[in-house]
Amino acid sequence: MLRWIALVLLVILIGLQLKLWAGSGGMHEVRGLRAAVQKQTGENDRLLQRNQALAADVSDLKHGEQAVEARARAELGLIKPGETFYQVVERPAGSASASAPPTGDGGGH
Template identity: 90%
Template sequence: MLRWIALVLLVVLIGLQLKLWTGSGGMREVQTLRAAVQKQSGENDKLLQRNQALAADVSDLKHGEQAVEARARAELGLIKPGETFYQVVERPAVSASAPPASGGGGH
């Protein structure tokens, strides 16, 4: 009789171990969820830094004339009266695959 109870308890223990390691809510799922939480935490930190930088930009634009002027110069090409505008145009690079222009004529 004692052997049967021990055998039943052993089978129950094995069943519980299988459920713990392979079943729904088991160790694999817990590890997967921990990795997902860690990844999401990293992404949240990046987004928080981005939001703080954007908030600083908004504050500068609301309260600082220099930030507005710098943005207008960069994005809209602002030139103040009395300033001289210079534009540097670089020559396009010569393509190596283009054949040289020849005077015509063959052999």
């Protein structure tokens, strides 16, 4: 009789272990859910930082003329009355040697 009880308990234990490791809601699914939660937490942190930066920009634009002026200068090319605008255009690296004066070694003497 004791052997039958031990055998039934062993079968129940094996069945529970199978359900725990391979069944629905088992360890495999828990690992997948933990990975998904970790990934979503990272995404939430990234979006939170972006939202904080945007909120700071909005606050600056609402409360300070300097921020509005700086953005207008950078994005729209604002020039105040009395200011002189200078634009410096750098030559590309390849065209600098093409526009150099000749060296004088192609002479006829």
